[in-house]
Amino acid sequence: MLNDIQEILYDSDQIQQKVKELGETISQEFEGRNPLVICVLKGAFIFMSDLVKTITIPLEIDFMAVSSYGQSTKTSGVVKIIKDLDTPVQGRDILIVEDIIDSGLTLSYLIDVLERRNAKSVTLVTLFDKPAGRKVELEADYKGFVLPDAFVVGFGLDFAEKYRNLPFIGILKPEVYEK
Numbered sequence: 001m002l003n004d005i006q007e008i009l010y011d012s013d014q015i016q017q018k019v020k021e022l023g024e025t026i027s028q029e030f031e032g033r034n035p036l037v038i039c040v041l042k043g044a045f046i047f048m049s050d051l052v053k054t055i056t057i058p059l060e061i062d063f064m065a066v067s068s069y070g071q072s073t074k075t076s077g078v079v080k081i082i083k084d085l086d087t088p089v090q091g092r093d094i095l096i097v098e099d100i101i102d103s104g105l106t107l108s109y110l111i112d113v114l115e116r117r118n119a120k121s122v123t124l125v126t127l128f129d130k131p132a133g134r135k136v137e138l139e140a141d142y143k144g145f146v147l148p149d150a151f152v153v154g155f156g157l158d159f160a161e162k163y164r165n166l167p168f169i170g171i172l173k174p175e176v177y178e179k
């Protein structure tokens with residue numbers, strides 16, 4: 001698995017430090033609001049579990065699974081809901097937890113869904129942001145790291161379902177997906 005990585009961008013310690021900072025900021029922002037924290041599966045599962053441990057205010061969690069990349073390094077452009085929320089969002093302050101914003105299509109679709117369901121507010125936190133990939137205008141309220149224009153894996157992010165368990169974020173060697 002490590003042989004397939006071209007370059008490590010941020011290691012586990014660097015990521016944990018950043019997660020802690022994000023958690024502190026979010027704790028202040030949502031003081032007294034009991035937010036519903038939504039993990040966008042599968043990619044965000046590691047970030048979500050680390051992040052909520054650093055948030056010091058009461059919150060609720062739920063999960064939504066969406067997919068648009070499948071076996072490719074390029075978005076299909078079609079965001080499919082694989083698993084929906086169990087919790088009604090009407091009138092709730094929502095914090096969406098995402099691993100990466102690339103084209104922006106996944107999150108613009110999800111925000112639209114939550115607004116149509118009458119969420120009171122929708123706030124976005126992403127651990128990684130790849131602005132060069134944007135196809136729609138979208139900015140996270142809180143972000144961890146800005147990444148270069150390369151396909152990355154690790155810390156929850158996959159290529160064809162592999163590499164999610166790497167404890168760092170790194171660039172995948174193009175020969176892995178070009179062959």
Ligand SMILES: O=P(O)(O)OC[C@H]1O[C@H](OP(=O)(O)OP(=O)(O)O)[C@H](O)[C@@H]1O
Pocket residue numbers: 040041042043044066067068069070075098099100101102103104105106107157158
């Ligand atoms: O901004 P975008 O171009 O939409 O890309 C970001 C989304 O793509 C990935 O999910 P994917 O569809 O690969 O599903 P997964 O989380 O199960 O890997 C990632 O986890 C984000 O949710």
Ligand SMILES: [Mg+2]
Pocket residue numbers: 043069070157158159
């Ligand atoms: Mg994926």
